[in-house]
Amino acid sequence: MLSTVTCGALAIAFIGLTLTSSVQGSNHPISNDIVCPTNSHVSFVHNNYMYNAPLHKFTDITGSFFNISWYDSAAVTSTTGTDNVPGATRSGTLAGAIFNQTLTAMDKRPDALIFSYHGNGSTFARRGYPVLTLDGYSETMRFESICGGKATYIDVLTYVCSDNQPLAYSAWSKLHTSTFDGLAMTFGATVLAGRLSSCVLILKSSP
């Protein structure tokens, strides 16, 4: 027979799984759990964006794990495994740092692209910022078709182990915003001021 403690733990695990799947939709496995070393703590950065351009405009550019020239001009210099198959790794340089990342999930559907990866510890020296040391991080990005296919919703959730949480937050949040606003601008999509959540308003501002 299961002890009360075990049942409690199972119930919590079950609730966790239920919330996870309803937050993510579909069967996307959450791979954001990271364990931080001593003196390093988990914090998270959550950003979301909407643009008046169809999903494929984004995913044509962001749909390959082995090519992230769109992410702060990151250069992938070596890869292992098969592109877009979990377990694949990529490494190279991003924001003045070396990165080593492992793809943990990839879900490509006609109406969405969702993927997660884990990054090993690294030291980022971005211009205009103090040096930021991360002990590991994971990111889940979701690109979703909205407004009858005329607009795109982007959701980014980053878990970071660091000893400087405010800096980790501001650096990643700015990186996300400049990345996606910049990407949208390359094909003339409007950066929606105030992040309006109405399709009528989004489509009115279509380029």
Ligand SMILES: *[C@@H]1O[C@H](CO)[C@@H](O)[C@H](O)[C@H]1NC(C)=O
């Ligand atoms: C990487 O993606 C960019 C943007 O879509 C593209 O211009 C470039 O040719 C791609 N690089 C490789 C090596 O496929």
Ligand SMILES: *[C@@H]1O[C@H](CO)[C@@H](O)[C@H](O)[C@H]1NC(C)=O
């Ligand atoms: C991380 O990536 C760099 C740059 O590609 C590479 O030199 C290094 O060997 C990688 N380290 C690990 C642990 O994979």
Ligand SMILES: *[C@@H]1O[C@H](CO)[C@@H](O)[C@H](O)[C@H]1NC(C)=O
């Ligand atoms: C990099 O992260 C992976 C998990 O994705 C872990 O298995 C591996 O040991 C880490 N490597 C280093 C050098 O930290």
